[in-house]
Amino acid sequence: MSAPWKDVPLLEQMARDGEATARVYNNIDMGDARALMAGGPRDAGDGLVITRAIKFYADGALGSRGAKLFEPYSDRPDTTGLMLTSREEVMPLYQEALRTGVQIATHAIGDQGNHDVAAWYEEALRSVPKAEWKLADPRWRIEHAQIIRPSDYHYFDELPIIASMQPSHAIGDLHFAADRLGDARLDGAYAWHTLVDRGVIVVGGSDAPVERGDPLIEFYAAVARRDLNGFQGPDWRPNEAVDRATALKMFTQWPAYASFREDELGTIAVGKRGDFTAFDIDLMTVPAADIPKGRAVLTVVGGRIVHRAD
Secondary structure: OOOOHHHHHHHHHHHHOOOOOOOEEEEEEHHHHHHHHHHOOEEEOOOOEEEEEEEEEOEOOOOOOOOOOOOOEOOEOOOOOOEOOOHHHHHHHHHHHHHHOOEEEEEEOOHHHHHHHHHHHHHHHHHOOHHHOOOOOOOOEEEEOOEOOHHHHHHHHHOOOEEEEOHHHHHHHOOOHHHHHOOHHHHHEOOHHHHHHOOOOEEEOOOOOOOOOOHHHHHHHHHHOOOOOOOOOOOOOHHHOOOHHHHHHHOOHHHHHHOOOOOOOOOOOOOOOOOEEEEOOOOOOOOHHHHHHOOEEEEEEOOEEEEEOO
């Protein structure tokens, strides 16, 4: 979630007053980075609202041809997209984040956008002596990581970088991505399976309100790699779909890790917080096409029922 810095006190007060019914892991924008780093990560309501990450925006979106590519868009050879920030702007903040224990999350969609951010991460991580790091494991993220050159996968498993991806992007973009990118660049598009096989933590999200925000649509997209009508299109790299066990981790265990809370959240176990949602279908066995038809019948946060279907 990305709530503005000015709204953080309101969110925190709601958590303290018992009005928050969902956990919030908040990222603030680059413009308020210094304010967060001055005080360090914030936690309110016994872990209900945590603000500990800064979100940067490296490039634009694929649909608008704003995602930064190395080579021109196949359907608009006069443009390669645009970068929205520069190394000079982000590097001092990246370095300071290492010293203050604040997490970095950078939006990158195009192949050059992802390459540049990964290279900046590598530079920052190497330029600050580890003795000065607040955390031995900073767990930096790239948000979206949609189009990656296969030659750049190594950044994700070697540095490492968490890939925070939204499977519904792939089933929406499949209607125009081939036109934007051409076939060859699809090899690195929405490459969940490849990244997981390399040992990368791939976090599933929804990108709401850009997308619908329905976790069952996201789960379906990850395992089916088809749109909601069952359409996939020619050679939409079906091998990049993941199995259901992996998809489940993408929306439970791995987000807990990405938010430094794997000891509290992500699985149901003695000593953990007791967060879970029950659906009226078995996500692991129903036909894939039926996954989006399910509905939540029970939601529990911290052992407290916050939603029960009628």
